[in-house]
Amino acid sequence: MSRRVELEARRRALLARCEQQRAELTRQLTQLRSAGLLGLLSPGASPARAGSSAAHHPLAWVLAIGAIVLLGRTREALKLLVWVRTVLALASRAAQVVRLVASLRAARPQPEAEPRIRSVS
Numbered sequence: 001m002s003r004r005v006e007l008e009a010r011r012r013a014l015l016a017r018c019e020q021q022r023a024e025l026t027r028q029l030t031q032l033r034s035a036g037l038l039g040l041l042s043p044g045a046s047p048a049r050a051g052s053s054a055a056h057h058p059l060a061w062v063l064a065i066g067a068i069v070l071l072g073r074t075r076e077a078l079k080l081l082v083w084v085r086t087v088l089a090l091a092s093r094a095a096q097v098v099r100l101v102a103s104l105r106a107a108r109p110q111p112e113a114e115p116r117i118r119s120v121s
Contacts, residue, residue, distance in 0.1 A: 066080075
């Protein structure tokens with residue numbers, strides 16, 4: 001009989017814990033609903049853990065729209081990730097080459113222009 005009493009006490013404790021978590025979740029959902037999607041993206045109504053300037057960053061908007069578009073499309077998302085990684089690697093290499101060429105041009109001494117003498121004919 002003591003095992004049954006122990007299990008019932010444990011069940012009551014777990015139910016109380018579930019009720020606390022349900023109340024917390026309800027409170028958080030109410031806050032999110034009151035702010036709305038645009039409220040979350042505006043700097044004044046953003047949650048405390050999000051930066052207020054993040055809503056104004058264009059890359060944040062691009063990433064949010066991309067996440068919505070690719071939601072549930074794992075294969076396409078991975079293809080896009082590989083493509084973006086390749087483009088960024090190529091852009092990085094191109095920037096290195098441009099910097100190298102610029103430094104080589106700056107290091108090379110410029111020949112002085114000799115004055116041209118016009119011949120009178």
